[in-house]
Amino acid sequence: MPRAVLIAGTHSGCGKTSLTLGLLRALARRGLRVQPFKSGPDFIDPGLHQAAAGAPSHNLDTWMQPHDALRGLFARHARQADVVLVEGAMGLFDGRSGTDEEGSAAHLAKLLGLPALLVVDARSQARSVSALALGFSRFDSDLRLAGLVLNRVGSARHETLLREALARTPGLPVLGCLARAEAIGLPSRHLGLVTAEDIANGMAGGMAGDASGPERTLDRMLDALADWVEQGMDIPALLDSLPEIDLSGFPDDGAALAAVAGPPVRLAVARDRAFCFCYAENLRLLEAAGAELAFFSPLADAALPEGAQGLYLPGGYPELAARELAANAPMRAAVLEFCRSGRPVWAECGGYMYLLEELADADGAAHPMCGALPGRAVLREKRSALGYRQARTLADGPLGPAGTLLRGHEFHYSEYDGELASPAYALTASDGTQTLDGQAAGNVVGGWFHAHLASNPQAAKAFVQAARNF
Template sequence: MTQAIAIAGTHSGVGKTSISIGLMRALSRRGLTVQSFKVGPDFIDPSHHWQATGRMGHNLDGWMLSAQTNLSLFQKYTANSDIAVVEGVMGLYDGFGPTTEAGSTAEMAKWLGIPVVLVVDARSMVRSAAAMVQGYANFDPEVNLVGVICNCVGSVGHGSLLREALERLPHVAFLGAIPRSDSVAIPERHLGLWMATEDDLGDMYIDALADLLEEHLDLDQLLSLSAMTSMPPPSPDDWMSSKLSHSQVRIGVARDNAFCFYYQENLELLENYGAELIEFSPLTDPLPKNLQGLYIGGGYPELYAEQLAANRSLVKSVRDFCYAGYPVYGECGGLMYLSQGIESLQGDRYSLVGIFPFWTRMSRKVKLGYAQVHTDSNNSQFGFPLDNCTIRGHRFHYSEILDGGGEVSTCYQVSGRGKSSVREGYKMKNTLASYVHLHFANNPEFAHSFVESCRQVANQQ
C-alpha cells in the first residue's frame, strides 16, 4: 500500500503550499516516486506540485465529489507511486460551511484513511502553539493528527523553545521548526499564487525550498508517520475503469498562460468518452483544423487581453466556429473570451470573439464559492448540457458582466451557500459559457453529452 501524508494548516496563509512542494521535492530526491494531491477547488497549487514531482497533481474535493469518487481518484493515481502528499485547503477543519466538515481537509483525511501533519505559523508564540495544536488534535478524535511543523520561526532559540513546548503533547510528533525566509515566499496576485511556470518558480526555487526542509525537518520521522495510512479497499468508479469504444471526435482545448485552469479529470473524462483533445494557444496560434468542438477553460485572459485581441485571425475563426453551430464550452476566462471583450480596471477595452452581447469588466471585488448548477428541462435543442441535471463546481473571479447579460438565453439555475439562486449558463446556438468551473466527475454525463454533441456534428460533415 502506498504511504501517504496530508499537510494541513491551522488557517490559510501558514505556508502549506511552500512546505508541501518543498517536501515533494525533498522526497523525490530520495528516489521516491511522489504523487501529489490538492484538497479543494484549486487549479494553481497542482501546477506547483507538477513542477516539484514531475507528475500531474490532482484535485480532491469533499463537496464537489463523493467519497467513493475521491477514493477512486486517490487509488488510481497512487497505484504506481511510493508516497502520496496531500496538500490541504484553508484550515484543517474549514470547508463548505461553519457547521459541516464537507469539503475540509479533515473530512478528506478520514475518507482516505491518511495521517495528518499540522502546519502552525509560530510567529510570536511558544506555549500557545502547544495549546493550539492540542485543540486541533482533540476537536475531532477521528482525525489522525500525527505531527506538527512550526513555520515562520524567528531564530534557533525560538525553535528550541517550540520543540520543548510541543514535545509534551501526547501522540503528536514535533517534526521541525522552519525559519522565516522571504526568499522562498511565493508571490501572489488577484486569483491566488502565481503559476509554477512563471517567473522565479522554477527548479532553483523549489530546490531552495527542499534544502530548507531537509535542514530543518525530520524527514525520516515524517516518512515513518506516513506509513500509518489505512486506506479503504478499492472501489473504482465505472468512468475511470474503462474507455468507451466510440469513434473519436476532435475537440480543441485552449491552453496557455491565459487559459490554464482545467481539472485533469475533466480532460480525462472527455477522452474516455471518445474525444481527441487538440491543445492550442489563443495567444499565438490559429484554430486547429478539422475540429468538432471547443473547450475554453479559465485562467488569466485579463492579463493577456491585448495579446488575445491582437490575434484577430483566431478571434474570427472562433466566432465563425460558434456561428456555424459547433459545440463550444467556455468557463470563466472562456466566458470572457467569448464575450464582446474585456474592460480593464483602467477602462481600456479589448475586443474579443463577441458571440455574446455583453462585455466583461474587471473589478476589485472577488466572487467566489462553491456552486451547484441545475440545468433546464428543455435543452434538447441545444445538444448539451443534459436536460434537468445537477452538477457541482465553484466560482472564483474578479470580472463581472456589463449590461447585455439579460439579452441572451440562459440554461442554468445556479445556487450557492447562503445565496439566492441566479440564472446563468449563457447560450447561443451550441455555444455555452458560464462563470462556474464545473467538475465533470461530479456528473460524468455532462462530459458525455458534450462529446456526443460534437460527434453528431462530426457525423454530419
C-alpha cells in the same frame, strides 16, 4: 504500498503550500516516486505540485466529487507512488459551510484514511502554540494528527520555547521547525497566487522579496523551498513515521467511464498561460466518453486544431493577457466562426470572457474578444464571487438537456456587463443563495461556473455526443 499523509494548516497563509512544494521537490530529488494531490477546487496549486514532483497533481474534493469516484481516483494514481502527499485547503476543518465538514481537508483525510500533518505559523507565539495544537487535536476524535510542523520560527531560542511547550502535549510530535524565509515565499497578485506557467516564464517578478526578477526560474524557486525544508525537517524520520496505505479496498473508478460507441471525436481544448484552469479529471472523463483532445493556444496559434468537432475553453487569467488575446485577430475570428458553425462550444470563466465582445482590464482599457456572445467582462479590484456552486442548466445544450445538474465552484474578479437575455445556469451557493449565470445560445454555453464533470459524468458524454452528432 505507498506512504501517505495530508498536509494541513491552521489557516490559509500558514505556509502549507510552501512546505508541500519543498517536500515534494526534496522527495523527488531523492529519486522517490511522489504523487501529489490537492484538497478542494483550487487550480493553481496542482500546477505548482506537478512542477515540484514531476507528476500530475489531481484535485480531490469531498463535495464536488462522489466519494467512490474520489477514492477510486486517489487509488489509481497512488498505486504508482512511493510517497503520496495531499495538500489541504484553508484551515484543516474549513469546508463548504461553518456547520459541517463537507469539502474540508479533515473530511478528505478521514475518507481516505490518512493522517494529517498540521502546519502551524509559530511567529510571535511560544507557549500559546500548545493550546492551539491541543484544540486542533481534540476537535475531531475520528481524525488522526501525525504531528506538527512549526513554521516561521525566528531563532534557536524560539524553537526551544516552542518545543518545551509542546512537550506537554502528548501524541503530537514536532516533526519540523522551519525558519522564517520570506525571500523564498510564493509570489502573489490580487487575483491569488501566480501560476506555475507565470513563474516559469519569468512573469511573476521573481521570488517574493527578491529583486532579481525574471531570471529566477520556477525550478530555482522549488529547489530553494526544498533546501529550506531539508534544513528544518528530518525527512527520513518523517517518512518512517507515515503509515503505508492499503489500497486494496478502494473502489475502481472506471465504472462511470464507459465510452460512447462510435469513432473518436476531436475536441479542441484551449491551453496556455491565459487558459490553464482545468481539472485533469474533466479531460479524462471527456477522453473516456470518446474524445480525442487537441490542445491549442489562443495566445500563440492562428487557427483552431484541424478537424475539431467541439471546442472547450477552460478558465484562467485572460484579464492578464487581454492585449495579447485581442492582438491575435485570426484566432478570435476562428473561434467566432466555430461558434457560428453549430458545433458544440463549452466555456468556463476565463473562456466565457474570451467569447464576449470585450474585456476591460485593470486599467479600464477595453480589448476586443471573440464576440460570440453579447456583453463584456470588466475586471474589478475586489473579488466578485467565490465558493461552491450547484448548477442547473436552463436550456438544452452541449452539456445535456435542460435541468442537468453539476457541482463546481466560482472564483473570479471580473464581472459581466450587459443583459443576460438567455442565462445558462441557475446557481445555488452553499448558503442557499440563488443566482443566474452565463449565457446559453444554442450550441454555445458559457458562464463563470467551473464544473467538475465527476459530479455528473453524463455531461461529459453529452458534450462528446453533441460533437459526434454534428
